[in-house]
Amino acid sequence: MPPSSLALTIATPARVVVDGLQIVSLRAEDDSGAFGIRVGHADMVTLLSASVVRWTTADGIEHYCAVDGGVLIVSRGTTVSVACREAVPGESLQRLEEEVRGVRAARLDAMRRARVEQTRLHAQAVRQMLRYLRPERTHGEPG
Structure with a gap:
């Protein structure tokens, strides 16, 4: 008897967002557009666009996860795996x-703070180099 569900895994380098969840269907998007996957789908690998991956569980509830792109793999028509840099799961599109x-x-703020810190460190390094290149003159030395 063929399986009646797909096992979904979504992972980032930092964590596993969804781990082997049983689903009945999935919708995702790559450069060619949106596509759907159900049990028995042919094996495939595709590069996802930055988009929202949606899936439906056996109870008919739709779930969502925003991804910043990534790789989607369908194996043996029973397993769907998504690997991406960032994934934000949610129960409703609005939330x-x-x-x-x-x-x-938060990411933009962290990048801004990092740039400020980088500029501060660069200025500090330049000042330190100038101190070594122009040592303090001692009293009584001609300027």
Whole structure:
């Protein structure tokens, strides 16, 4: 008897967001557009666009996960794996949009702080180099 569900895994380098969850269908998006996957789908590998992956569980509830791109693999028509740099799961599109907006704002703030720190360290290094290149003159030395 053929399997009646797919096992879904979504992982980032830092964590496993979804681990072997049993689902009945999945929708995702690559450069060619949106596509769907059900049990028995042919094996495939594709590069996902930055988008929202959606899946439906056996109870008919739709779930969502925003991904920043990544790789989707379908194996043996029973397993779907997504590997991406970042993934933000959500139970509703509206809440997911708010969470993604918050994650993006935090990332931009962290990048801004990193640039400020980088500029500060660069200026400190230049000042230190100038101290070594122009040692303090001693009193009584001609300027």
